[in-house]
Amino acid sequence: MLIESFSSIASAQSGSPSLVLPAGEEALWENVSESYDEVYREPTEAVPVSKLLMPWEASRAVALALPLGELQEDRALDALFKDSLAALLPRVEVIAFHHRLDRRILGSFWAELEADARIAPFLGRLSLESSEAFSIWMRDFGPQFAVGEDQSLVLLDASVGDPGASRGLLFDVKTTEDPIQQHFRMVEELSNLRGLEGSDRIPSLLAGNLEAKWGVATALSRPPLFLQGGDFLPVSSSGALVSESTLRANGGVSQRFRALVREYYGVDTIVFLENLPGKTIEHLDFIVHPIQENVVLLADPPEGIASTRAYHRYLKRELQSRFARNESSVRKAFPGVKIVKVPMPPPALDSDEEVRRELFLNALQAFIGQERIAMRFDPASALENWEAFEINPRIEARLKEVTGISNWRMEIDQIRVIETYLGDSFENLLAKHVEPQVNYRSYVNSLYVKNPEGEEVVLIPRFRGRDGSEQAMFEALETKVAAAYRSACPKAEQIWIDCTVLTDFMGMIHCYTLAIPDPSTFAKEL
Structure with a gap:
């Protein structure tokens, strides 16, 4: 506890x-x-299932987790969720969970939806539900779905923690x-x-919501597993891809893991794949996406990673080798599957200027300690708020006196402070720099939905460049990405959602959405 x-x-x-x-x-x-x-949270006995439901089967709804308070403060995040609602509501129902403490914000949020011409005509399909949802990543704490032997809709609820x-x-x-x-x-x-823990309750709330609103029998089945949605990807009703990190979280005993997945999910074939390198998102759905029957999207290793830093050379090598081994594993386990390669943009790595800022702040911390100045200084916080950061006038005066700099905001003076207090040349420190977090971007992390009427749509991430050169790169990549999705889902309408705001949070569309199957073809009514 x-x-x-x-x-x-x-x-x-x-x-x-x-x-x-x-x-x-x-x-x-x-x-x-x-x-x-x-x-x-406690595991239950396995509910007997006859079939694990696939993401390309008909969906009646999509579940989201709306951070209403954050949407008021971050207009880019607000635009992302409203763009998603505008794409989904004309086609399916949306069940959106918000945190119960944000209920006083519902009025203003609903008024904004009523004023949005893309959304207002379809508000009858939107259900806002109070919850303890703490995160936007619905895929992580949402359930997998299966058909029970008694024709109930089974929600498979592994623990997310x-x-x-x-x-x-x-x-x-x-x-x-x-x-x-x-x-x-x-x-x-x-x-x-x-x-x-609050987010982990979502499957329970969803089961009750579906039974009350749709009038279908539901059942919750909680396996004694730690499992996140983006790390368990069914390729068929009897086979799935699982990440190496998920195996590690479950103690690394593959025999036990396979036995539990077979007992609860009815899946006999488990293929463990490697995660992305670096301190970063570990979920497979950033690089692999079984999107149609016998069709799997695989990310191509990103091009354009510079080789001037040792860590970047390491990342480049690991991406190429891990992706190649993953592809080999998928082809070997599922020989009848069509693999469609999707370009992956390079990760958003630190520029030379960003590294210089970080090194300067670390050097400033060393200076403060060496001078025995009684103050608390957090370089990470200062870096996050760089544009507003100011040095205490007394400390700035002493820094100028000791180092001979004239203006600490000038590049040449920052480098002088760095080399004085970090004990190496700026060039060497830059060459050895390691990002504290590697922010990958993915076109594979998309959402495919087929509604009960058979209409198909795929929501694909879009990214804005930090400069003209990067923007041109994204536009060129989008042409290839669109062609890959046409090959994988030829009948699906493509809708692009700007996910730039999510880059630092290491999640995209597949991570914050969860398609809910249409139970009308199999579930017994109450």
Whole structure:
């Protein structure tokens, strides 16, 4: 349980105080947590299924998670979700979950939808549901769907939380030296973990919603697995692709994993594929997408990755070799499948200027420590807010005095500070630089939907370039991407959704959407 985990981690650190709860409150928390887990999270016996439903079969609805508060603050994110609604609502129903604490925002959001000529005529197809949804990534915490042996619609609800990753996050926080920063990071991570638990309830809410609204029998089946939607990709009702990271999250025992997938999902063939290299998105749906019966989209290794830095050369090599091994594994396991290659744009790697800024701020931190200046300085926060960042006048004066610089915003002066306090030339530091996070972009991470009337549509990510050269690259790639999708889904209308705002969040269209099957052809009515 979360409270117990936090207490044990805090007490395990030398000199760190344990979390002390008032008398009786710990028992109350334990009772509440046990009841919550029993209702929403504990594994169930497997519900017998006759068939795992495929993403290219008819869908009646698409589920989204709308972060209403963030949409008010970030107009680019708001535009992305409204563009998605405008593309989906003329064709299918949309079930949109929002966080219950955002309910006071519903009025203004609904008014904006009523004023949008693309959306207003179809608002009867939109259902807004209160939830504990903490994240926009519906694919992660949403269920897989299957037909039960009794013709019920079965929602397969694996847990989304990786205990190893959660434990690692909390331990990382406890190693932070600054006690104030440690406190705020711990509060943030505990909030994230609570939000993850809230998001994990979505399949339960969805099952009740579908049974009440559609009048079909539903069943929840919770396997004892940690599984995220973008890492379990059915190729057929008896075979699926699963990521190496998912196997790792489940203890690395493939025999146990295969047995549980066979028992709960009815899938006999599991093929484990490699993830993207670097600290980045680990989900397979960024590079692989079984989009039609016997058709699989595979990302082509990106071109245009510069070779001037060692880490970039490593990424380039790993992308080429991992993609080649993945393709070989798919062809070997599913020899009758048509593979369609889709170009992948290069990742959004740090420019020389961005690296120089990061190095300068690290050097400034070293200067502050060397001068024994009593202040807390966070280079990461300063880098994130670079345009508004200012150096304390007293510190700036001392920096000029010690280094002889005239204006720290000038490139030449930043390099002087870097080389003085980081102990190497800027050229060497640049050549050895490693991005703290690799932001990949993907055209494969799309959504294909066929509605009950047989109309097909595919929503494809679009990206805006940071400059004219990058924009020209994207436009050239889009021509090839469109041709690949015509080959894979010749009857589907192509709709492009600007996903530039999601680049830093390492997710695209397939990640924030979940198609819900049309149960009219198989499910028994209540």
